[in-house]
Amino acid sequence: MATATHTIPPSIDDVRTYCESRHNGIDPELFVAYYDQRDWKLSRGQPMTDWKASVRYWERNGTGKHDNHPDQRKEYSELSDELFGPT
Numbered sequence: 001m002a003t004a005t006h007t008i009p010p011s012i013d014d015v016r017t018y019c020e021s022r023h024n025g026i027d028p029e030l031f032v033a034y035y036d037q038r039d040w041k042l043s044r045g046q047p048m049t050d051w052k053a054s055v056r057y058w059e060r061n062g063t064g065k066h067d068n069h070p071d072q073r074k075e076y077s078e079l080s081d082e083l084f085g086p087t
Contacts, residue, residue, distance in 0.1 A: 009040050010051050018052060024059040030079055031055065031064055 010018075015028035031054075035041075040048045048054060058064050064079060 009035065015051070015055065018055055022055070022059065024055070025065040026055060026058050027064050031058065034064070034079060 010032070012028050012032050015026075015031050019026045019028055019031075035048065035051070035054070040051075042048055042054075
């Protein structure tokens, strides 16, 4: 019987490098802080096994971006406030 492997959480630099290679505009510090807060678990409590897949999920859904699109700014702001408190 196969068991799921657990991903060692990536460094901010690892996430930054991956996001820059994909030109997706995701804030790597926000991504790492979000999943650190969740103990690197997914929405249903499963341990994350592929952080790059989560980056791609954020990319598809516009989560954690800080560019000029109003909806994305709002979502970025809400995530940032949740993790770091209001600015």
